[in-house]
Amino acid sequence: MGLRERKKAETRSALSWAAIRLTVERGFDNVRVQDIADAAGVSPRTFNNYFSGKGEAIASRHLNRLQRAADGLLARPEGEPLWESITHVALSQFEPGPELVAHPVADRGAWAAGLRTMLAEPALQGELLRAGVRAEAEFAAAVARRTGTDLEKDLYPHLVAAAVTAANNVAQAHFLRSGGTVSMEALLTEALGRIAAGLPAP
Template identity: 45%
Template sequence: MAAETGPTGLRERKKAQTRTALASAAMRLALERGVENVTADAIAEAADVSPRTFRNYFSGKEEAIVAELVDGMGYIADGLRARPADEPLWESLRHALTFSAFLPPEQLEQLAVKVRMVMASKALLGSQLAIFERLGEQLTAVVAERTGTDASSDLYPRLTGVVAANALRLAVFMWLESDGRLDLAELTADALAQLRAGLPEPDTSTTRRHQP
């Protein structure tokens, strides 16, 4: 505990605060001005730090703009890690990835605005993919912990982490395409349920479940 309250802990907190300030400024400016009209220097100025400090945290404006979303993925992995150890893994994944069910409507709308902006920008395509790649990596680590497997040599934790992350990615895309007519948490839960069941072929004799 002493390390958390000493100089090292203070430095780490200040670094985290600076990164958060830069990420917040980058996202805000991108929403206000458009991605193409944002510069690294403008982000640094908005966060009240030097351009050199900006470069200590991010390789460019694209990385900074999506940082808020990338960092948010960590909360999902933390949610999975916090689930009961004796709970079935796919049930734990469902609880962690349907985080949107617990967000206030205004916060969910803010998330939609941010993700839609990122998706619409060709300049952010690579950074957009990094959001869910990061989540896949984090989920892989937690799945390996829970199952006692080695992510460096066992396929299961990597496959599960990547598949779960991309299930969320697809659910987000469908949610945004529906302009809110579909529920993000329900889409995510349905995607995970189908994966858990082995992706059985749909029954085409009945009405499709997620029609706009």
């Protein structure tokens, strides 16, 4: 990635994180594009160059995280078991980026409550659904390449991608129900491990 592309990616990421942070703190209806742009250190016009609205900006971080997981899957060692690779790349999404380092989460309970309210926002759910469908398709393509299966003819890569999406969604929902008292890393590790084991009865 060249310098220009990297700077654009950094600006996009900063805007998305600012949109999430402010929405968690204030509520979706109480955040303006101007607020997001100010928090990211850019103009509202720059925001509009990247996103059509607050919902797309928030969903962008979710999409980028899952796209990185697809890229990461292809970069794992060839001989590594598939579900071991998947778990590694899934957990790598929780490594703190520069925005989170600059604005650490001080109160996990308050953060989880704000996230729960944000994710229940009807104006945002459509954007998140679109982002999730796109990311799942890209992950299925990565699984197909990794396993030598055919994306058009074989069920397997789509089934794996759907299972990983479900594991993410269930782990996130449980994290929010717990009020942030259990880490997402632990929940996702458990969810993926149970799927890899064939979901035996507890």
